[in-house]
Amino acid sequence: MPSLLASVPTSSLFWWATPKNLTAGLVAYLSYEIIYALYFSPLRNVPGSFWARISKIRTLISDIKGDEPEYIIANQEKYGSVFMLEPYKVAICDPSDCRLVLSTHAFRKDRQYGNIEFLEPNMFLTVDPELNKQRRRQIGPALGMASLRRMEPKILAAGVVTLVDKWGALADAAENGEAKGQLLLRLLDDDMHRPVLTSDDRRIVRWVNRAFTLMFMEAILPFLKHSPFNRILRPLYQDASDFITFGNAAIKQRKQELEQIDEAHSDEKPADILQSLIDAEDPESKVRMTSGQVTSENIITLMAGTDTTSNTLSWGIHLLLLHPKYHRRAVEEVRSQFTPDHVITFDEAKARLPYLEACVYETLRLRPVSGNLPRIIPRGGVVIQGYFIPEGYSCSVCLAGANMNPDTWKRPHVFYPGRFVDCDYNKHQVLTFSAGVRVCPGRNLAMVEIMTTLANVLNRFDLRLPEDSLFKPDIRDQHGLPIIMPRNNAVTSAPMFPDRDCNVVISRRK
Template sequence: MEFWSISSALLAIAVLAIGYFAYQLWLSPFRDIPGRLLYRLSPIPSRLDALLGRLANACEEDYYEFGDIYVTGPGVVVISNPDDCRAVLSTHKYTKNKFYQAFALIEDNIFTTQSADLASLRRRQLKHTFSHAYLSQMEPALLKRGILALEQRWDNLIANSGNPRAQIQYEAEFARMSIDVIVALGYGQSLHILGTSHEQVARWVHDYNVLAMVKLIVPFACTWPFSLLISALLKSKSEFVASVTAAANMRREQLQAIKAAGQKRPVDILQALLDGEDPESRAKMTATQVVAENIAIIVASTDIVAQTLTWTLCYIMLYPDTYHRATEEVRNAFPRRHIINYGEAKARLEFTEACLFEALRIRAATGVFLPRIVPKGGATFQGHFLPAGTELGVNVAGANHHQPTWNNPRRFTPERFLDNEKAKQDVFSFSLGARMCPGKNLALFEMLPTIANLLKDYDFTLPADALFTPDRLDTHGNPTVMPRSHRFTSVGPTYPDRDCQVIIRRAAEY
């Protein structure tokens, strides 16, 4: 009896499995879309790619193997054709998928929301924050906490090395700088008063990302008794929320004193969030919303700016002609003691800016796919009809390497952006349309002066034992680039301590 019930159960499972595989292979609406067999049959391979940090490599390599459209899981389709990507991203119709909800650890916010109304409301409330006018007012703080503090640190390292030079791990340097900048803008002056260090905030951001990932894999992880298993992460989140709340409260109190004394209001992200008003409804954000958005901004921006700067320096070092051309451009345009700001760099450093855009294109720190859901009525891409509810990945790496759009896309060629504003619009790294990165201008205000001033003020060389050098070519004849991994929301080097070493020396006076 027992034998028969076990074998019937096994038989039922076998029939179901065969039925499932037959459906995926011959009946599913995705059967004619290219893709790997295993990925078509099970979500596990692509989840493993994500878990093991292989997503960025997969996105780029799969584009080269399968082209504009491919299947990466049962009911999951990835697109790379720039026109298709634009069509999806330009509208709110293709909502973000549930991945983002895992990051809504305080409440739904500009980054996590699937609601077009909330996303649009926040953009209206924050429009002023990321405008060139407001960014220009924030720029002194940005330069002080960013490039000037970094140079001060590097000069100290050189001075303490007993040599005219020092060896640095630049990924860690950029990570430190970008957290300092966003913390300065998000907390204002209150950080030191609160007794919180920047390292502490970096740890909170890390834990926040880990907690979101845990919630993504185990949606009920935050409820008792499972929450006991992740109590350290939950404690870290509460501390993060408490510190951002305290900063906002402190600012509200300061404002009264500032007003009474007739002084100027502070200019930073915290103030912009407190002041942010929808010009249509006059709605402002509640106290909790201010905290949720401030944390969303801190989390969304920290790693990505650091990783973009890391890839930019990495590529410049692998292409000596590019390094010399950019350095020459900066040093010819500005005197040695001048601090280059964004407007000056934008106006006079076309090639240096092109290096940044080319790094954003060739190895986007967001170079995975942006997950969306096909709306009611379905949609057709590359001749394939995708029914409503299909998970759609907009492949940033694929679009950035799209072969008909980019000549020799695997080669780092900043020249492609010279006198070519349109080419910049074809880079998908900040996304575009309805949910485009609202921090793009802030990121550029931070990154371009950083690269420009560093090239002006330091000579860079790779250490003698560097593994990745201009003469170590890959199978395509281009310098081999250090390996990358996808972590949380950004793509960075897999072995930064090994691969991101560079020797810096103060540039001679000129």
């Protein structure tokens, strides 16, 4: 029987959709949202801007503009350490509150992480605490210091040694020994993760960047995963598929190579992350990962560890160059401890370069490359700074906010490495690697790479900003502080104009 509706002309179905009625409907809807947000929402007493209370627009603008840290810091200065971010989401910036939320799996990662489907479930993206715990038991030891010490010769050879060779050759080839202009700190992007990659293949850097874009799109706009919209993302899916195929092939090749090594010579196995992932075993259940799972973890490790580490290095060198007194002190410390051609290892740097380590912590604090960590409020709700936040609502652990919290840090906007000299307490307050049950498992690897790169670069090269740099020690803001190059917060917080602002002049040490 034909539907009754089918016989009604479409125009008469929408008789009510006149401009006047549509406007009235919109006004009624907005009035409801505003009245609810201001007078009835359980979050109505949490401080925050009007716009944050009634819509997600301001956070969307931040996502697009990439000014999330600035937005969070400005809000914290205005409203305090807890404030509205979106109608059902609050921002948390007090380090103790952040630690509380991060300390337990009860605050699950936001559903957005679960929207990402182009990779098999993995330690980073899963919102399932049990899977996360298992993966951390399996993979954790591979990224622990004992394992990294075995890998360190490879890390150094593929990372900083390649870098200083490259920079040395450029300096030697340059007139008057100074290599200028096109030297970007971003050169580090391609150099940092060869410990995991065994080739110079630059496709991997491209795949990592493209996978990030895809991850971002799937998380924020999940409908794009489905037909017909998925056509828009087809090139990204193709890259993701190539990345996965490459990862699977690497495992296959490694397994074939291992077949050549018999049990008696198992210590001849390559000491690298790929091997650690293949060998990883959950000590409780004795479960190991399938090849697909290893690939997924390998890819997510590359994604989580590449830009974060190289951008931190870029920020570190930039901040030192803007603060010549601290730069000089770090250089003097390194050069007083090591001869010019010595390759400084992590243990050496850690034991003998406390000031350099302080500079690294201050960089991590002032320019955290990681952004907000969204979590779901668990059953029963939670009280934070006296405000009750009901279950099912969200909170965002704001690392940039916590690292600038005025109750925790004196003069938080000032780059002052001295606050970390002989002060382990302050080191623990820096939340850039997160904390608690889902703390970054790659933080040791990141510190090995950052410390050894900075130590060896400062030991071998004199660095300075080019004459035409827009950012110099004497170009200051209204508070008298050197202006730091702008950042762009897409997935990690990176220099916004690297081609313009990341240039350095390099010469061999005098």
